[in-house]
Amino acid sequence: MEIKEIKQTLLEASEGKILTNGTAYGKVVALGAGDKAENWYEIDLEEYEKILEEETPVEAE
């Protein structure tokens, strides 16, 4: 039997912050094989909400 140990790297955002790699966001990020912690950084939640708002299309009625 072969036992494989898979290393899991979890990144957790600080209070009031959210993690992003520029396109995706998360409070907790489990890095996949090949991904690096350096690819992720924190932004303020306020900034994140602003980004969300900008991405929202004009409401259609």
Next chain:
Amino acid sequence: MAERTLAENVAQVKADFKSIRDGFGEYFDSIYDEPTSAYGNYPFYTYNRGKDEGITQGVEQGKQEVISNSKYIEKQASGKVIRLDDVSEVAHKVVVKADTPTEVTVCGKNLFNNDISLVKEVLYRGPEGNSSRKNGYEIHLPAGDYTATLISQEYVSNVFWYGVINDANGNFVRNVALNQSTANRTPLSFSINEGDVLYWYDGIGDRTIQNSWNLCLGLCQVQLEVGYVSTPYEPYKCQTITATPSGTEVSSICPIMTFIADNDITVDYYGSYGMQTEWDRFWDTFQYNKGLKMSYSMAFSLKRWSDDNFKPKYDIVASDMNQCFYSSNITDLVRILTERGVTLDTSQAGSMSYAFGYSTISRIPTINLSKATNTTFMCANYDSTSASYARNQLRSIEKIISSETTVFANSAFRFCDKLEHCIFEGTIASDINLQWSKELDRASILSLLTCLNATVSGIVITLPSMCIDGATDTLALIQGDTELNTAYTNALAKGYTISFA
């Protein structure tokens, strides 16, 4: 009067009914007469024109065909006298039934047969109580309300018809004289009770009925019709049929049909027959490829489309789903398609942009995204701070089939915060963001993790930090569930980064 319309001893049973105006016209009004589109003051045609000419032309043709031909009635009435108003010229079916074979006179609206050969010597009692004998028409009508109209073609003094109603015992009831003293059209409404007899006779001196009535008939037209309203003149038309228990089909002979029988009959007007024809006509035109691949861009978009009028005839095989159901008022897409026996095939659609976005759809059937490369706002909806949040109803997607080339836009499930169930199948090799779906069930999460089966780099799968009931920590759930954890660790090993937002 025709023989059968003079039938005696008929009870007072009358059941008029009128048509529903342009049944499918209303249907199409709801689709077409939206004053503005989502993008400003442009009618649907204007907005859609140029985006998909096929659909636009199909809609136009379908509408024109239906509007120019549609009218339907869907009604049933029973009795001895039944009047069917506004019988349309389009395909329809009228079936007359009776418990036992019954002779039925089917007239137009005018019940008066002015055949001079029906003139005979009549004995009636006048208002003074005296019996008189004159030449005229003796008319036995079923009990009910009637209107008689003398329509002269030009004014001539002393052109009138004397008339009285006598009851079953031969007593005077009322005058029903028609005259044309001051106008060329003088309607008179009156009631007939069971056993009453209507006499129209020559009351001018001792002249013979033949001479005077020939003169009168030469100048006038008389219409006797059911009801209190005098309507435009129509010549007397009549046919006799035999109603049977299984029903006898009658083709319309007039804009208004009157059925008279000695026994109770039932008249069924098959509105659905006309509706079916018109539904076929529309959907054959609209879905011009009849179940084969075609563009459904904008096809069922905006609030004009609802559960009431979204009744596709053929499978929806879409080459393009761009805004197909965008902002529509349809609710349960699964139920409607199931009831109609119609499937939604998106396997060849490259664009799913706004396909279900901002609609009121609560259930989406299986959607195949194997070839989809544009899924922006595919299922997106309003957030909880929006005045339109009530439209955000998406709770389940039966299945999403994806391939290694499927591109899930970050906005594909934007604000889908009521989404509870969404089973994934195939391979997910693109970023996907389900962060808003905090009620996703375990099966959905497991299916998604299982689809993370390609070897990838730089792909981020975003799950909601909470799931199931909005209060279950998703990561904790996964790590505490062998099956989920296996799929999760396998995905990480394949290169997927999994984010919990």
